[in-house]
Amino acid sequence: MSAPTARTSYKNGANSTYLGMPSFPRAAHAAVRDTTLRANLKHATHTIRDKRAKAVAELGDWADLREAGKQIKDHTLRHLDRYLLQLEEAVTAAGGTVHWAADADEANRIVTDLVKATGEREVVKVKSMATQEIGLNEALEAEGIAAYETDLAELIVQLGEDRPSHILVPAIHRNRGEIREIFTLTMSAWGRPAPDDLTDRPADLAEAARLHLREKFLRAKVGISGANFMVAETGTLVVVESEGNGRMCLTLPETLISVVGIEKVVPTWRDLEVFLQTLPRSSTAERMNPYTSTWTGTTDGDGPRAFHLVLLDNGRTDVLADEVGRQTLRCIRCSACLNVCPVYERAGGHAYGSVYPGPIGAILTPQLRGTASELDASLPFASSLCGACYEVCPVAIDIPEVLVHLREKVADQGGKGHRLEKAAMKASGWVLNHPAALATAERAASLTRKAHPRRLPGAAAWTNTRDLPELPAAPFRDWWKRNRTS
Amino acid sequence: MSTGRDRVLARIRRALADAPEAPEPTRSYATTHTSDDPAAVLDLLHENLADYRAVVHRTTEDDIALLLMRLLAERGSQSVLVPPQLPPHWLSAADPTRIHDRAVLTPADLDQVASVVTGCALAIAETGTIVLDGGPDQGRRRLTLVPDHHICVVRAPSQVVASLPQAMPRLDPTRPLTWISGPSATSDIELDRVEGVHGPRTLEVVLLTES
Ligand code: SF4
Numbered sequence: 001m002s003a004p005t006a007r008t009s010y011k012n013g014a015n016s017t018y019l020g021m022p023s024f025p026r027a028a029h030a031a032v033r034d035t036t037l038r039a040n041l042k043h044a045t046h047t048i049r050d051k052r053a054k055a056v057a058e059l060g061d062w063a064d065l066r067e068a069g070k071q072i073k074d075h076t077l078r079h080l081d082r083y084l085l086q087l088e089e090a091v092t093a094a095g096g097t098v099h100w101a102a103d104a105d106e107a108n109r110i111v112t113d114l115v116k117a118t119g120e121r122e123v124v125k126v127k128s129m130a131t132q133e134i135g136l137n138e139a140l141e142a143e144g145i146a147a148y149e150t151d152l153a154e155l156i157v158q159l160g161e162d163r164p165s166h167i168l169v170p171a172i173h174r175n176r177g178e179i180r181e182i183f184t185l186t187m188s189a190w191g192r193p194a195p196d197d198l199t200d201r202p203a204d205l206a207e208a209a210r211l212h213l214r215e216k217f218l219r220a221k222v223g224i225s226g227a228n229f230m231v232a233e234t235g236t237l238v239v240v241e242s243e244g245n246g247r248m249c250l251t252l253p254e255t256l257i258s259v260v261g262i263e264k265v266v267p268t269w270r271d272l273e274v275f276l277q278t279l280p281r282s283s284t285a286e287r288m289n290p291y292t293s294t295w296t297g298t299t300d301g302d303g304p305r306a307f308h309l310v311l312l313d314n315g316r317t318d319v320l321a322d323e324v325g326r327q328t329l330r331c332i333r334c335s336a337c338l339n340v341c342p343v344y345e346r347a348g349g350h351a352y353g354s355v356y357p358g359p360i361g362a363i364l365t366p367q368l369r370g371t372a373s374e375l376d377a378s379l380p381f382a383s384s385l386c387g388a389c390y391e392v393c394p395v396a397i398d399i400p401e402v403l404v405h406l407r408e409k410v411a412d413q414g415g416k417g418h419r420l421e422k423a424a425m426k427a428s429g430w431v432l433n434h435p436a437a438l439a440t441a442e443r444a445a446s447l448t449r450k451a452h453p454r455r456l457p458g459a460a461a462w463t464n465t466r467d468l469p470e471l472p473a474a475p476f477r478d479w480w481k482r483n484r485t486s
Numbered sequence: 487m488s489t490g491r492d493r494v495l496a497r498i499r500r501a502l503a504d505a506p507e508a509p510e511p512t513r514s515y516a517t518t519h520t521s522d523d524p525a526a527v528l529d530l531l532h533e534n535l536a537d538y539r540a541v542v543h544r545t546t547e548d549d550i551a552l553l554l555m556r557l558l559a560e561r562g563s564q565s566v567l568v569p570p571q572l573p574p575h576w577l578s579a580a581d582p583t584r585i586h587d588r589a590v591l592t593p594a595d596l597d598q599v600a601s602v603v604t605g606c607a608l609a610i611a612e613t614g615t616i617v618l619d620g621g622p623d624q625g626r627r628r629l630t631l632v633p634d635h636h637i638c639v640v641r642a643p644s645q646v647v648a649s650l651p652q653a654m655p656r657l658d659p660t661r662p663l664t665w666i667s668g669p670s671a672t673s674d675i676e677l678d679r680v681e682g683v684h685g686p687r688t689l690e691v692v693l694l695t696e697s
Contacts, residue, residue, distance in 0.1 A: 044677050064515035071511035078508035081498045094660065100491035152683060153674040176675055202675040206683050213684065218593040218632075234659040244631065244670035244685025251627045252593050262494065269659045273650040274515070280613075284673070287534060288613035291685060292665035293627075299662050301589065302626035313494045321501035 041348055044172045045339040051285035052336060052392070058287070059277065068274045070396040073330035076232075076266055077320060083232040083265045084311065090235025094297020096307040101259075103314050108139035110310050111224065111257055115145050118255050120221045124213075126239065126249040127151040128226025129333060130259050130312055132355040133368075136224070147224070148190070148216050150245035152209050159186040163350060173348065176200040187212050213245065223253035223304065227260045228332065229275060230309075233268050236296045237309070240279060240289050250293050256304040261312050263320075263329040275332060278394035282334035315368035324405040325367050330395040331360055337389035337399060343382055352379065359389035363402040371410050374423035380406035381427035519612055520648040527611045527648045531640075532693060534614025538668030539681055541690040550694055554603060554637065555579040557690055561635055563600035569625030572603060576639065587625050596632035602686075604630055607663075608656055609640045609691075612649045615667045616640060616691060617657060627664055636686040638666070642693050 056062050076083055088098040101107035115123055123140065125131065125147050137147040137158075149158040153171040157163065160174065160182045171179070180200040187194045192212045198204060225246065229238040237258055239246045250256060266272070280289045298307050320326050338344050338358030349357035353375045354365040362379045371377040380403045389399040410424055520527055535542050545553045558566060558580050566582040577584065585591075585599050605623030606616045616638050618624045630636050640646065647653050657663060670685035681687060 040676065047677050059519065061514075061516040061519075064513075068511050068513050068515055071508070074508040075511055078502065078505055080502070081495050084495070084498075100489065100494045102490045102493045102497075106490050150684075151674070152672045156674070171674055172677075179675055202678040202680045205675055206672055206680040210683055214597070217684070218597060231659065236659045242670065243672050243683040245683065247627070247631050247664065248684055251631060262498075270654050271511075273654045274513075277613075277650055286538070286667070288538075288610075288615050288665070288667035290538070290666065290668050290670050292663075294659060294663040294665075296660050296662070299620070302620055302628075302662055311494065313497065317494065317497035317501050320498065323505070326501075326505075 038346070038348070040172055040175060041345055045341075045345050048285055049339045052282060052339070055281040055285045055287065059281070062278075065274055065278050066394055066396055069278055069332075069394055070330060072266055072271050072274060073263075073395055074327075077263065077326060077329055080262065080265070080320065083267055084262060086232040086267075087230055087235060087265050088311075090231075090233065091297055091307075091309055092235075094235050096235070096297040096309055099308060099310045101310055101312050101314070104134035107134050107259060107310055107312050107314065108136055111136060111259060112139055112143050112145070114255070114257055114308055115140065115222055116143065118222055120145075122146040122148065122216075122220070123222040123224050123257075124148050124150050124216055124220040124249050124253065125154075125224045126226070126241065126246040127154050128224070128259060129355055130226045130261050131224065134259070134312065134314060136259065148213070150213050150217070150249060151241075152206060152243060152245075155209055155213065156182060159183065159190065173350070176202060176205065179205055183208050183212075191215055213248075217245075217248040217252055220249070220253045222255045222257070223249035225249055225256065225258045227258050227264055228279065229272060230260055230265045231267075231269050231272065232265050234296055236269065236294050238272065239293045240276075240283075241292070242284065242290045244291055247291055247293055250295065251303050253304055255306045255308070257308045257310065259310045259312055261314075262316055263331075279332055279334055282332075282336040282392065282394040318370075319364075319367045322367065322405075325363070325402055327397050328360075328363050328367060328402060330397055331364065332395060333360075334394055335360075336392040336394065340388040340392050341383075342386065342388075343384060347382065352382070359383065359399045360397075363397075363399055363406065366406050366410075371406070371413060371420065374419060377410045377413075377420040378423040378427035380404075380410060381424045515651075516649075517651040518649040522648075524643040524646070527646055528642050528693065530648070531609055531611035531614065531642075531646055534611065535616075535668070535691050536614075538614050539671075539689075540614070540668050541688070542693065543690065544693045544695065546695050547697060550576055550639070550692065551579040553692065555581065557637060557692075558582050558601055558603075561601060561688070563635065565599045565601070567596070567599045567602035567625075567629050567633060569602075569604055569623055569629060571622035572605065573623065577603060587629055593628060593632055596628060599633050601635040601637065602629050602633045603637045603639070605639050605641070606645060608653055609642075609646045610648075610650060610653045611646060613667060615665050617653070618664045618666065619658060619661045620663075621661075627662055630664065630666075631685060634682075634686055635688045635690075636666075637690045637692060639692045639694050642695055644696060 091098050099110045101110055140147045149155050156171040156174055156179055177200050180198055183194040184198055192215050194208045198208055225239055227237040228240045280286045319328055337360055341359050344358040352361040354361055356364045362382050366376045366379050369376050383403050385400045387400050410420055520530055532542050543553060554576055563582045565585050568584045568586050607619035607621055608617045620626060669681050669687055669689040670683050671679055671681050672683045673679050
């Protein structure tokens with residue numbers, strides 16, 4: 001794999017930083033040299049991108065759905081305290097228990113204590129970015145509790161002692177031969193071994209995963225999940241998935257623990273009619289994903305007898321406090337912005353140094369974690385500001401606007417010659433030095449996008465410290481090329 | 487000592503102190519993308535179910551028993567799970583051993599059963615989705631999860647709606663719901679679509695025309 005320090009640093013997981021991760025440009029350099037990774041990523045992003053465009057085109061009212069999604073989220077965030085309290089009341093009335101965690105450590109402690117109280121030593125998990133963000137698996141492991149990831153891709157990542165590289169297809173950096181090898185070498189240490197004659201056909205690999213995991217599902221007593229949405233008025237949680245491992249984790253165990261970011265709440269049941277149209281089409285480019293589960297507290301005779309909801313802040317209220325940055329919390333994690341991003345395609349998911357790769361990672365991570373480290377300070381510069389991410393975003397997050405805003409913050413905080421400023425300049429330089437892929441995307445976008453970033457890269461504070469001239473309306477790269485030597 | 491709850495709520499309120507008002511959302515999107523004609527809606531459901539690789543059949547009350555017998559026989563199922571109040575005549579001609587759900591059945595027991603036959607709460611044509619709500623002709627969620635073969639009967643037109651906005655008010659969120667759009671699938675390995683990972687690998691939907 002590309003990032004040399006990945007393996008050990010991932011295990012250090014707590015509170016999300018891959019310790020020792022090189023800053024964006026260095027990690028990206030490594031990724032560019034990794035041809036397997038690049039070929040896989042390119043294939044993946046282009047395939048999903050084209051399919052998505054078709055799925056979206058089926059709905060003549062896409063722009064209205066996008067606007068409604070944006071407004072629902074903005075309205076909810078504006079009254080987040082009220083809706084969370086309403087949610088808490090509804091979940092409690094339906095037999096669930098609600099916990100509040102201000103940060104990763106608190107969340108990990110709550111979950112670990114809940115698992116310990118059941119007396120179990122293992123849990124099954126359905127893919128959840130929130131639990132990856134807080135390093136829950138490592139926290140559980142430290143207490144002697146084994147956490148089994150059950151998404152096929154997450155299983156590949158976990159067995160390979162690796163890190164996810166894409167929100168939707170986290171193992172996209174692995175090809176079938178590598179997956180066969182990982183299964184053959186490691187499954188036996190975790191449970192049912194891979195069949196002796198395992199081939200590298202995707203259907204056979206999926207079958208091996210089915211058998212390996214079924215053993216775990218059928219005996220599991222504790223399940224851990226995230227949620228895509230929480231409905232305040234009813235206390236209903238929603239998990240959207242494809243494989244059925246989510247249904248297994250949500251249905252078969254006796255205890256279910258869901259760790260969910262506070263921004264995932266929506267006011268009403270009806271609001272789901274918007275997001276259940278926009279999320280699958282933006283994400284997997286399907287009219288609807290194979291399985292969606294909704295549940296409200298506990299139900300007699302059906303599913304877990306105990307349900308715990310852990311509401312996670314972990315930096316989200318800092319994002320909420322930033323008037324430009326708060327729109328980031330509208331994100332429904334569809335990953336459409338990754339698939340259109342020319343920088344992501346070249347650099348790969350790992351270069352972003354957190355569980356959130358691509359354009360959304362470039363704005364979310366520095367806000368959740370702050371920009372004290374070189375990696376986090378360099379992330380807002382890992383973009384050509386082409387605006388393609390904004391175009392596809394189903395909740396209309398103006399990612400370029402937030403990137404520019406964060407660049408200003410980094411500049412304010414560092415100052416000329418500061419190490420953060422240097423990291424930032426290197427990231428910009430990396431982007432600018434990969435012209436081929438970037439230029440095309442950028443031009444395409446500047447033709448389609450009227451609302452280009454209102455302030456061009458390195459606006460205000462940043463340009464002042466750099467003594468750069470007023471920025472023209474040409475694509476950033478062209479402008480830079482013309483001006484960098486002068 | 488303040489609790490996590492107090493701290494999170496206080497931080498939210500502080501963060502929002504100067505935030506501009508955000509009005510109730512406007513819903514200018516369509517309530518449906520399809521014509522009102524029930525036959526057209528049913529055709530669309532059929533098409534979209536099939537597009538996502540569900541096997542679709544059409545039948546009537548008179549013929550459903552024979553159809554289900556044939557589907558179970560073709561599958562070679564030795565046993566079939568029966569929810570508490572499946573209409574008895576549906577399986578009146580079927581050969582496999584009927585397994586009635588009881589609380590004592592463990593997931594491992596259910597794993598020994600080949601097929602399951604259920605009704606549903608609703609079907610959504612535009613997305614090719616069937617929704618189960620644990621009603622008496624469906625049973626608890628695990629019945630349609632562990633067996634590898636699920637036959638789901640949709641009554642048309644009464645259980646078919648065109649769109650998501652039409653579906654929401656007809657569903658009861660206090661019940662556990664399972665929305666199914668085609669058999670389970672993954673594209674995790676080089677984006678090659680593989681049908682069937684953990685849920686039933688074969689989904690057959692029977693569109694039952696009401697007289
Ligand atoms: S920022 Fe928008 S496009 Fe990107 S993952 Fe979030 S919702 Fe999807």
